[in-house]
Amino acid sequence: MMASGVGRILNDELVRGGSVVALRASLSLPLPSAASEQAALEAVVDEFAPIFAGVPTVDGERDGALLVVSDDAGAATAVNFWRDALAAGLGFASPAAFPWCLANAPCATIARRFSVTGPNCTWLTPFVDSRGAFDAPAAWLADQLCANSYEGTPREAWLVALHFGAQSPRVMVWHWSGTGNSAESVALGVAIRNRVAEDWSTTQ
Amino acid sequence: MGARIVVTGVGAITPLGATADETWQSTLRGESAARDFADLAAEGHRVVRACRIENCDAPQERRGRALAIAAAHEAMHQAGWTNAPRRDAGGIFIGSTLGESAAFEQAGAGKAIDLRDYAVSSFCDAIAVEFAVTGPREAIATACAAGNYAIGAAVLALRQQRASWAIAGGVEPFSKLSMVGFARSRAMASHDCRPFDAQRSGMLVGEGAGMVVLERLDDALARGAHPLAEVRGLGLSSDAHHPTAPRADGRGMARAMGAALAQAGIPPAEVDWVNVHGTGTRASDAAEGRALREVFDRVPTPALSGSKGALGHALGAASAIEAVLCVLGLRDQVVPPTHGHETVDPEIGLACTRERTVPTRRPMRVVMNNAFAFGGINSTLVLTRYEA
Numbered sequence: 001m002m003a004s005g006v007g008r009i010l011n012d013e014l015v016r017g018g019s020v021v022a023l024r025a026s027l028s029l030p031l032p033s034a035a036s037e038q039a040a041l042e043a044v045v046d047e048f049a050p051i052f053a054g055v056p057t058v059d060g061e062r063d064g065a066l067l068v069v070s071d072d073a074g075a076a077t078a079v080n081f082w083r084d085a086l087a088a089g090l091g092f093a094s095p096a097a098f099p100w101c102l103a104n105a106p107c108a109t110i111a112r113r114f115s116v117t118g119p120n121c122t123w124l125t126p127f128v129d130s131r132g133a134f135d136a137p138a139a140w141l142a143d144q145l146c147a148n149s150y151e152g153t154p155r156e157a158w159l160v161a162l163h164f165g166a167q168s169p170r171v172m173v174w175h176w177s178g179t180g181n182s183a184e185s186v187a188l189g190v191a192i193r194n195r196v197a198e199d200w201s202t203t204q
Numbered sequence: 205m206g207a208r209i210v211v212t213g214v215g216a217i218t219p220l221g222a223t224a225d226e227t228w229q230s231t232l233r234g235e236s237a238a239r240d241f242a243d244l245a246a247e248g249h250r251v252v253r254a255c256r257i258e259n260c261d262a263p264q265e266r267r268g269r270a271l272a273i274a275a276a277h278e279a280m281h282q283a284g285w286t287n288a289p290r291r292d293a294g295g296i297f298i299g300s301t302l303g304e305s306a307a308f309e310q311a312g313a314g315k316a317i318d319l320r321d322y323a324v325s326s327f328c329d330a331i332a333v334e335f336a337v338t339g340p341r342e343a344i345a346t347a348c349a350a351g352n353y354a355i356g357a358a359v360l361a362l363r364q365q366r367a368s369w370a371i372a373g374g375v376e377p378f379s380k381l382s383m384v385g386f387a388r389s390r391a392m393a394s395h396d397c398r399p400f401d402a403q404r405s406g407m408l409v410g411e412g413a414g415m416v417v418l419e420r421l422d423d424a425l426a427r428g429a430h431p432l433a434e435v436r437g438l439g440l441s442s443d444a445h446h447p448t449a450p451r452a453d454g455r456g457m458a459r460a461m462g463a464a465l466a467q468a469g470i471p472p473a474e475v476d477w478v479n480v481h482g483t484g485t486r487a488s489d490a491a492e493g494r495a496l497r498e499v500f501d502r503v504p505t506p507a508l509s510g511s512k513g514a515l516g517h518a519l520g521a522a523s524a525i526e527a528v529l530c531v532l533g534l535r536d537q538v539v540p541p542t543h544g545h546e547t548v549d550p551e552i553g554l555a556c557t558r559e560r561t562v563p564t565r566r567p568m569r570v571v572m573n574n575a576f577a578f579g580g581i582n583s584t585l586v587l588t589r590y591e592a
Contacts, residue, residue: 066442074345075319078302082312082381090248090384098385099447099578101308102301103324103345108579111444117456119440120581121353124303124324124345136342136357143360182206186364 012195016187019180021145023195025051028203031162031169037077038100038109040164044171045113051173052114055156064156065144066111066120067137071127072165074103106162116158119144127163130197134161138193142185145178155179161200172200206363210431210590212424213285213417214528215278215373217271218515219255219410223278227515227525228532231540232560236514238396238408249383251392255410255516256378264306265322268377268413269330271521272298275413276331276371283417284429287335294337295367297358298375299350300324301520305379312381324520327375339367347577348481348517350374351414351524352585356438358418368423373415374524382519383409389448391485397517398544399482399510400489400556407483410516414524416531431590433531436570439464443580450488450576454495460582461499461572468570468586473503476568477539479526480556481576482510483517484544488576493552506572509557513544523575527585530571534589537568 012023029047034040055062078101085093099105104122111120121140125133137159145155161172174196180188214224219237221227237255244252262270280288288294302308307322320326325343332341340361346353351374358372386392386409393406424431441463443456450457465472481492500506511526518525533539542556573585 078308079311095388111442120442
C-alpha cells in the first residue's frame with residue numbers, strides 16, 4: 001500500500017456505551033534528511049494519501065478535524081531563519097521560510113494538501129512521556145468524534161505526530177472516525193491516548 | 205452541552221497597561237501604544253513602528269514567561285485566590301506563536317542554547333511552577349489564534365473533569381524575528397494599523413499576555429466567587445487554502461463563526477458585539493468583512509470593534525488579551541473604540557466603533573471574539589454576560 005514506511009488499514013473499534021470510535025488506518029514514516037522542516041515534510045506528504053482517502057471530498061473539501069502534536073515543529077526553521085537574516089541583512093530574510101517558523105505550518109500544509117477544512121490544532125509538547133504528550137490531542141479527538149454526533153453520521157479526525165529533530169525524525173498519521181456522545185468521550189479519549197502512545201513508542 | 209464554564213478572573217499586561225483594567229481604560233480612551241523605536245532602526249529593521257511593553261526588565265529570553273506570570277497573578281487575584289487551590293486539579297492552557305522568540309534569535313546568532321527550555325511549553329511550565337500546580341498542561345501553537353484555542357482547551361478539560369479550575373490564555377514576548385518575517389511577507393503597516401479602514405495598509409507587531417481563570421459554574425458559586433462571564437462556544441475551521449493568505453471569500457471564517465454560535469446555541473440576531481480580528485491588512489480584513497456579512501446577512505450587524513490599532517498585533521497573545529477586553533466590556537456594558545478606524549472601506553461595507561459605545565437597544569449580552577492565523581486557521585470564541 002505504501003511506498004515506504006509502515007502503513008495499515010484497520011478497523012479497530014473502541015466501544016463505550018453508545019459511542020463507537022474506530023481506528024481506520026495508520027501510517028508511520030521516517031522523515032528524510034532535508035535542508036528544512038518544510039522540505040522534509042513535503043518530501044513525504046503525498047504518502048499520507050491512503051490515510052485520507054477513506055473520506056471523500058465534497059465540493060473540494062474533506063470534512064474532519066486535523067490534530068498535530070510535535071515536540072519541535074518550527075524550532076530549527078526559526079533558528080535558521082534568523083541566522084540567515086543576520087547574514088543577508090534583515091531586509092533580505094526569506095519570506096517563504098517565515099511561515100515555517102510557526103509550529104502550525106505542518107498542520108496547515110497537510111490540511112491544504114488533503115483539503116481538510118474542519119478544526120485544526122497543533123500542540124507543542126515533549127515526547128519524553130508519550131502518554132502525556134498525547135493526552136490533550138486524544139481528549140480533543142474523542143470530543144470531536146463524539147460531541148453532537150447523535151444523528152449517527154460518522155465524524156472523522158486525523159491525528160499526526162511529528163518529530164523533526166536530528167535523532168530519528170519521523171511522522172505518524174492515524175485516521176479515526178466515530179459516532180457517539182460527549183458522555184463517553186473521556187473514556188474514549190483515554191483509550192485513544194493509550195493506542196496512539198503505544199503505536200508511537202513501538203514503531204521507532 | 206456540558207457543564208457551564210465561567211470566567212472568574214482576568215489579567216493582562218499589554219503596551220497600554222500593566223493590568224487588565226489599565227489596558228481597558230486606555231483602550232476606552234482611544235489611546236494607541238504605536239510608536240517608532242530607535243533600537244529597531246539601528247539594527248536595520250525596515251519597519252520600526254511597533255507596540256511594545258517598555259517597563260519590563262526581565263531578561264529578553266525570559267520575557268514571555270515574566271509577562272505570562274504577571275497576567276496569571278492578576279487573574280488569580282481577581283478570582284479570589286492568593287494561593288492556588290487543589291493544586292493537583294489546576295490546569296494550565298497557554299497559546300503562543302513562537303515561544304521565547306529572543307532565545308531563538310540568540311540561537312540563530314550562534315549562542316549555544318537548549319531551545320526546549322524556551323518553547324511554548326515553557327510558558328505552561330513557568331506558570332505551573334509559579335503556582336505549584338500539577339494538573340494538566342497544554343501548550344498550543346496555533347499562531348495568532350492561539351489564545352482562543354487555549355481558552356477552548358481549558359473549557360474542554362473542565363467539562364471532561366480533567367481539571368477543576370484552569371488558567372488559560374496567551375502570551376507573546378516582543379519578537380524581532382516576527383518583525384522581520386511579517387515585513388518580508390508585506391503584511392506590515394506603512395504607518396499605523398487601521399482595522400477595517402479604507403486606508404489600511406497592514407499590521408503592527410505588539411506583545412503581551414492575557415489570562416483568564418475558568419471554573420465550572422457550580423464550583424465557582426459554591427466557593428462564593430463572582431462569575432464575570434460565561435464561555436459558550438469555540439468554533440474552529442481551516443481554510444486549507446494558502447500558507448499565509450486567507451480565503452478571499454471569507455468562507456472558512458464564516459464557518460468558524462457559525463460553528464461557535466451553533467455550539468453556544470445562540471442565533472446571530474442575539475450577538476451584540478463582535479471583537480473583530482482586524483489586523484489592518486488588506487486581505488484579512490476584506491475576508492473577515494465578507495464573512496461577517498454572510499453570518500449577519502439576515503439580522504442587524506452587531507457593534508464591531510477591533511483592538512489592534514491600539515495594542516498592535518500580539519500574535520499568539522492577541523485573542524487572549526482581546527477575550528479579556530470582551531469580558532470587561534460585558535462587565536461595563538460598553539464597546540471600546542477602534543483606534544485607527546476612520547473611513548469605512550466600501551469593499552468591506554462595515555463600520556467599526558469610532559468612540560466608546562454604550563448599547564441602548566438592549567443590555568449587551570453576547571460577544572464574539574474572532575481570531576484568524578497564518579495557515580488558514582479560523583477561530584471564534586463566544587462569551588456571554590453571566591446570568592444565573
